[in-house]
Amino acid sequence: MKTRNLGASGLKISEIAYGNWLTHGSQVEADAATACVHAALEHGITTFDTADVYANTAAETVLGEALKGERREGLEIFTKVYFPTGPGAHNDHGLSRKHIRESIEGSLRRLQTDHVDLYQAHRYDYETPLEETMEAFADVVHSGKAHYIGVSEWRAEEIRAAHELARELHIPLVSNQPQYSMLWRVIEDEVVPTSRELGIGQIVWSPIAQGVLTGKYKPGEDLPAGSRATDEKGGADMIKRFLDDDVLSRVQQLVPLAEEAGLSMAQLAVAWVLQNDNVSAAIIGASRPEQVADNVGASGVVLEDELMSKVDEILGDRVERDPAKTQSPATRDFG
Numbered sequence: 001m002k003t004r005n006l007g008a009s010g011l012k013i014s015e016i017a018y019g020n021w022l023t024h025g026s027q028v029e030a031d032a033a034t035a036c037v038h039a040a041l042e043h044g045i046t047t048f049d050t051a052d053v054y055a056n057t058a059a060e061t062v063l064g065e066a067l068k069g070e071r072r073e074g075l076e077i078f079t080k081v082y083f084p085t086g087p088g089a090h091n092d093h094g095l096s097r098k099h100i101r102e103s104i105e106g107s108l109r110r111l112q113t114d115h116v117d118l119y120q121a122h123r124y125d126y127e128t129p130l131e132e133t134m135e136a137f138a139d140v141v142h143s144g145k146a147h148y149i150g151v152s153e154w155r156a157e158e159i160r161a162a163h164e165l166a167r168e169l170h171i172p173l174v175s176n177q178p179q180y181s182m183l184w185r186v187i188e189d190e191v192v193p194t195s196r197e198l199g200i201g202q203i204v205w206s207p208i209a210q211g212v213l214t215g216k217y218k219p220g221e222d223l224p225a226g227s228r229a230t231d232e233k234g235g236a237d238m239i240k241r242f243l244d245d246d247v248l249s250r251v252q253q254l255v256p257l258a259e260e261a262g263l264s265m266a267q268l269a270v271a272w273v274l275q276n277d278n279v280s281a282a283i284i285g286a287s288r289p290e291q292v293a294d295n296v297g298a299s300g301v302v303l304e305d306e307l308m309s310k311v312d313e314i315l316g317d318r319v320e321r322d323p324a325k326t327q328s329p330a331t332r333d334f335g
Contacts, residue, residue: 001044002300006280007174008199011117011148013076015274016299017047018292019205019283020059030062032287037066039289043296047076049177049203049283051122052107053083060110068112075117078203079107080152080177082122084334094332095125100136104145119146120177123328124158134162138169150175150203155326156194163198173200175280178326180204182213182254182272182311183242183318186325192278201280204273208284208295210239212247213269215255219245246318253314257307263297270298272311 003012018040020033037048050063060079067075081103084093091098108114119140125133140146149171151159159176166173176195178187180202187202195202208214242248258268273282284295312319 001046001296003046004280005201006118006148006203007195007201009148009172009174009201011076011174013047013203013281014045014299015281016045016270016296017049017076017078017203017281017283018045019049019285020063021051021054021205021285030065033062034066035289036286036292037063039286039292040296041070043292044299045292045296046074047078047281049078049205050111051080051083051120052085052103052110053080053122057085057106057110060107064110064112072113077111077113077116078118078120078150079111079116080120080122081107082125088334093334095121095128095133095136097132097136097139100133100140104140108145115144116146118148118150118175120150120152120175121154121162122152124151124154125332126328126330127332130158130161131165134165134169134171137166138171141171147172148175149173150177152177153179153326153328154191155323156190159191159194159200160198163200175201175203177203177205177283179206180273180276180279181207181209182269182315183209183247183320184325185319185321186323188321190323191326192276196278202276202278203281203283204279205283207273207282208266208269209242212239212242213251213254213265215251215265217243217248218252219248244318250314250316250318254311257310257314261301261303261307263301264294266291266294267298267301268303270295271301271303272308274298274301275303275308 002015004015006013050059081100082095086092137149163173180187258265270282273279286292
């Protein structure tokens with residue numbers, strides 16, 4: 001497993017991280033989730049990403065149990081704050097000082113650790129002054145409860161404003177966590193250039209486009225039973241944008257490219273995002289340990305320029321590139 005620096009910081013992380021969105025505490029039973037975490041460790045993954053909102057805090061609990069007994073100094077544990085947790089009352093979400101201070105305590109308790117390596121703002125909060133948010137994050141860092149600060153799905157101008165405040169407050173804002181894949185490239189025109197300038201790295205989620213880039217979804221065929229596309233707990237909503245026969249047909253045309261490179265389709269997809277030098281890590285998820293074993297085969301893979309060009313040619317205008325697709329909820333009204 002190769003490592004990369006997280007942005008311009010000195011923190012090294014595994015270039016493939018393990019995340020438990022839509023799996024631990026919801027789709028996958030605790031024993032299977034623990035097996036996946038142990039498989040990740042066995043294959044050299046040291047970086048684990050979660051969030052308090054995943055399965056309404058249950059995912060953090062499952063991850064904390066699965067990592068119990070591991071050498072803490074050898075792990076990089078990331079979590080996030082913003083979305084509703086608990087009963088979802090008016091202060092149970094957002095990036096107010098109150099919610100951040102209360103949320104970090106809950107996350108640390110569930111993860112069974114006294115600090116996280118990276119604490120991330122899960123979305124931008126338009127109802128809280130950015131100064132209040134960054135000052136609260138500064139308190140978290142200065143109290144030793146987080147080493148670094150990051151954001152997720154923030155726009156370029158929001159990242160720049162937060163970075164300026166972070167420098168004034170002497171806290172390291174080092175990362176952004178956006179969706180990024182062959183099919184979803186909305187960060188490339190604005191977020192990536194800004195991040196490069198500021199020394200911020202991308203920790204990208206959904207590099208396999210919720211499973212579409214594995215090639216298992218075939219044009220004109222029924223959705224595979226038990227797949228994410230049939231999951232009504234959230235997976236189906238996220239993946240439906242890609243379940244178009246034209247998109248699926250183009251994905252099938254990538255299969256020979258993967259075979260020629262000696263890669264599985266999942267490995268090709270993960271390796272593709274890792275070719276971007278602003279990507280510090282690609283987050284994978286799994287419901288079975290063998291999926292972890294397959295995905296980690298992308299570490300260290302260098303794709304030829306010709307292959308990269310063929311990917312662009314095949315996917316063509318079905319790639320989403322609109323920077324405006326990077327967005328946060330306009331309000332904190334989740335009712």
